[in-house]
Amino acid sequence: MTKEIRINTSSEETRIAILEDGNLVELYTERPENERMVGDIYKGRVENVVSAVQAAFVNIGLSLNGFLPFSEIGTQSAEFIAFSEKVPEDDEGTPRRPQRPQRHQRPHRSQHVRTGQELLVQITKEPIGSKGARLTTAISLPGRFLVLVPGDQSIGVSRKISDVRERRRLRMLAKSIQPEGCGLIMRTVAVGKDANALQADLESLLKTWKRIEEKARDGKAPMLLYKDMGMTSSIIRDLFSPDISRLIVDSRRLYQEIRKYLQEVSPNLLSRLELYKDKTPLFDTYHIENQIEKSISRKIWMKSGGYIVFDHTEAMIVIDVNSGRSIAHKDHEINALKTNLEAAREIARQLRLRDMGGIIVIDFIDLREDKHRKQVVAEIRKELKKDRAAFDILPMSDYGLVQLTRERIRPSLLFRYSESCPRCGGIGRIPVKSAVLTQIERRIKQMKTEKGTRRFVLKAHPDVVEYLDQGFNSRARQLMFKHLVVIKMVPDDTLRDENFQLMEWNKDQKEK
Numbered sequence: 001m002t003k004e005i006r007i008n009t010s011s012e013e014t015r016i017a018i019l020e021d022g023n024l025v026e027l028y029t030e031r032p033e034n035e036r037m038v039g040d041i042y043k044g045r046v047e048n049v050v051s052a053v054q055a056a057f058v059n060i061g062l063s064l065n066g067f068l069p070f071s072e073i074g075t076q077s078a079e080f081i082a083f084s085e086k087v088p089e090d091d092e093g094t095p096r097r098p099q100r101p102q103r104h105q106r107p108h109r110s111q112h113v114r115t116g117q118e119l120l121v122q123i124t125k126e127p128i129g130s131k132g133a134r135l136t137t138a139i140s141l142p143g144r145f146l147v148l149v150p151g152d153q154s155i156g157v158s159r160k161i162s163d164v165r166e167r168r169r170l171r172m173l174a175k176s177i178q179p180e181g182c183g184l185i186m187r188t189v190a191v192g193k194d195a196n197a198l199q200a201d202l203e204s205l206l207k208t209w210k211r212i213e214e215k216a217r218d219g220k221a222p223m224l225l226y227k228d229m230g231m232t233s234s235i236i237r238d239l240f241s242p243d244i245s246r247l248i249v250d251s252r253r254l255y256q257e258i259r260k261y262l263q264e265v266s267p268n269l270l271s272r273l274e275l276y277k278d279k280t281p282l283f284d285t286y287h288i289e290n291q292i293e294k295s296i297s298r299k300i301w302m303k304s305g306g307y308i309v310f311d312h313t314e315a316m317i318v319i320d321v322n323s324g325r326s327i328a329h330k331d332h333e334i335n336a337l338k339t340n341l342e343a344a345r346e347i348a349r350q351l352r353l354r355d356m357g358g359i360i361v362i363d364f365i366d367l368r369e370d371k372h373r374k375q376v377v378a379e380i381r382k383e384l385k386k387d388r389a390a391f392d393i394l395p396m397s398d399y400g401l402v403q404l405t406r407e408r409i410r411p412s413l414l415f416r417y418s419e420s421c422p423r424c425g426g427i428g429r430i431p432v433k434s435a436v437l438t439q440i441e442r443r444i445k446q447m448k449t450e451k452g453t454r455r456f457v458l459k460a461h462p463d464v465v466e467y468l469d470q471g472f473n474s475r476a477r478q479l480m481f482k483h484l485v486v487i488k489m490v491p492d493d494t495l496r497d498e499n500f501q502l503m504e505w506n507k508d509q510k511e512k
Contacts, residue, residue: 001020001021002020002021002022002245003018003019003020003243003244003245004018004019004244004245004246004247004248005017005018005019005235005239005240005244005246005247005248006019006247006248006282006283006286006288007232007247007248007249007250007251007254008250008281008282008283009249009250009251009254012031013029013030013031014029014030014231014232014254015027015028015029015030015283016028016029016030016231016232016235017283017286017288018239019286019288020386022286022287023291023349024288024291024292024295024353025349025352025353025386026352026353026355027292027295027353027413028231028235029231029416029417030230030231030232035230035231036126036228036229036230036231036234037123037126037127037133038123038124038125038126038228038410039122039123039142039228039229039234040122040123040224040226040227040228041120041121041122041123041139041212041224041225041226042060042061042066042120042121042122042123042221042222042223042224042225043118043119043120043215043216043219043220043221043222043223043225044058044059044060044061044066044118044119044120044121044135044221044222045058045059045116045117045118045221045222046058046059046068046113046114046115046116046117046118046119047059047065047115048115049113049114049115054069054070054071055067055068055069055070056068056070056073056113057132058119058121058135059221059222060121060133060135060222060224061222061223061224062127062132062133064127064130064131064132064133065132066121066123066132066133066134066135067131067132067133067134067135068113068121068134068135068136068137069134072124072134072135072136072137072138073113073136073137118221119137120137120139120212120216120225121135121136121137122135122136122137122138122139122140123135124136125408125410126410126411128408128410128411128415129411129415138151138152139151140185141205141208141209141226142187142228142237142238143187143201143202143204143205143237144187144189144201144237144265144266145186145187145189145190145193145197145198145201145265146174146184146185146186146187146190146198146201146202146205147184147185147187148182148183148184148202148205148206148209149182149183149184149185150181150182150209151181151182151183152182152183153181153182153183154183155171155174155175155178155183155184155185155186156183156184156185156186157170157171157174157185157186158185158186158187158188158190160188161186161188161190161191163191166191166192170186170190170191171186173186173195173198174186174198176195177195177198177199177202179202179206182206182209184202186198188241189241189242189266191242197265201265208226211226212225212226232254233261236258236261236262240262240266240269242268242269244269244272245272246272246274247269247272247273247274248274248275248276248282249273249274249275249276250275250276250281250282252275255273255275258273259273291353295350295353295354295413296354296413296414296417296418298310298311300346300350301324302324302339302342302343302346303342304338304339304342305323305324305325306321306322306323306324306325306339306342306343306365307322307324308320308321308322308343308346308347308350309322310350310354310356312412312414315359316358316359316360316361317356317358317359317360317361318360318361318363319347319360319361319362319363320362320363321339321340321343321347321362321363321364321365322365323335323336323339323365333367333368333369333372336365336366336367336372337367337372337375337376339365340364340365340367340372340376341375341376341379343364344364344376344379344380344383345379345380345383347362347380348380348383348384348386348387349383351384351387351406352386352387352389353413354412354413354414355410355411355412355413356406356408356412357389357406357407357408357412358405358406358408359403359405360403360404360405360406361401361402361403362380362401362402362403362404363399363400363401364376364396364400364401364402365400366399366400367396367400373395373396373400374395374396376396376402377393377395377396377402380393380402380404381393384404384406387406389406389407390406390407391404391405391406391407392404392405422496423496423497424496425496430496430497430498431497431498433463433464433467433497435498436460436464436467436497436498436500437467437468437475437479439498439500440458440460440468440479440500440502441479441483443502444456444479444483444485444487444502445483447502447504448483448485451504453485453504454484454485454486455485455486455488455504455505455506456485456486456487456488456502456503456504456505457487457488457490457501457502457503457504457505458487458488458489458490458500458501458502459490459491459492459495459500459501459502459503460489460490460491460492460495460499460500460501461491461492461493461495461496461497461499461500462491462492462493463497464497464500465489465490465491468489469489476489486505488505
């Protein structure tokens with residue numbers, strides 16, 4: 001499999017496309033007003049602790065309080081958790097760190113935080129809709145070759161490194177350079193690196209952590225302590241590894257920045273960096289624009305003639321697989337199996353590309369054979385393993401439904417490239433005009449009965465006004481004749497179709 005990265009820049013945004021065998025599998029977008037937040041470290045203040053939802057809500061200075069689950073309160077958090085409180089001193093007056101409780105005395109994690117407390121937190125998931133950022137107290141600082149985990153003592157090696165000897169070598173190197181009071185995780189790109197390269201990366205991370213600690217002790221919550229790399233820089237740091245065959249950039253400035261970075265940390269990858277110079281836009285040349293348009297559409301057609309429909313709800317994402325024009329085989333079971341298998345591969349790619357997370361329910365075409373159901377689930381599981389996001393999947397039910405969960409980190413691509421329709425409120429449908437007319441008539445009768453009103457001003461959406469006022473014997477005239485009232489209609493495009501304002505028209509009111 002050939003993996004490549006394409007980076008397109010413009011005055012409004014930077015787009016990073018990850019391709020596998022020419023197919024777009026991941027798309028990252030960064031705009032000046034919507035910078036990446038995952039990895040940012042804050043000094044926050046606990047606003048309230050809610051045992052019912054097993055979480056604390058922390059003010060970190062954003063419009064929405066961050067969500068800190070009790071499960072994300074690490075045992076090492078006690079060392080950084082209360083900067084506002086007096087640090088205990090030993091007999092000689094030297095500040096000392098709080099003692100950790102013994103294993104048999106360890107309190108529930110909710111007891112580590114209380115309302116008004118100040119603590120260090122790191123964003124693990126960006127705010128989505130009405131939900132604040134997800135937080136953790138287990139701080140980690142990623143470098144090029146390793147990850148520094150303050151307050152921990154463990155040594156870890158990336159699971160993607162399969163060579164047993166290399167894993168053992170990296171573990172021994174990590175132990176030899178491990179600083180006191182910090183854990184280390186060796187990243188995939190550390191393969192083959194010597195102690196000097198790892199030590200240089202570690203020293204840079206330790207300097208960063210020292211600045212964060214100093215800023216945290218002097219500053220007042222809520223405040224930003226550390227801003228992680230921007231989207232482009234983090235992609236180069238985290239994803240530009242030896243398994244990437246090419247990285248093509250269409251910006252000379254960005255090309256020079258990436259080149260300078262690689263010269264310092266991975267000179268062996270310099271030959272894979274290219275500057276795109278053609279006049280044809282980069283994403284058009286490699287047919288990426290078409291794939292992006294397809295990824296934000298509701299319906300996707302497959303080569304077999306079947307199609308897939310994606311629907312977002314408040315609680316979950318629902319995906320429907322339909323046979324459409326897929327009639328290649330006379331046997332319905334075989335035809336349904338082939339369509340389902342193709343859909344499974346495409347759905348797995350789209351989940352990754354669209355960055356869909358949370359609960360996902362897929363309605364496949366009904367299959368009679370149990371072995372065929374298992375085959376479809378196995379196919380989607382195999383494709384999902386290519387994804388870096390964590391997932392869990394259940395067997396197919398008797399109704400052809402497959403339920404799975406996928407880790408949600410950022411807002412879905414759909415919500416990054418579109419917004420709710422102001423006219424329908426995001427539901428995709430508007431009420432029929434006759435239903436609005438019925439509501440208006442009901443309101444007229446109510447006001448006439450309660451107040452004796454006979455002259456009205458009706459403000460409504462222009463389409464509703466046009467519907468009422470069409471023709472000589474319009475619906476508005478019929479309404480006035482039926483109830484013996486006078487109605488003055490005023491178009492107002494700020495109102496939605498189902499909303500209207502019916503007011504009393506006073507005699508002294510000036511006509512506009």
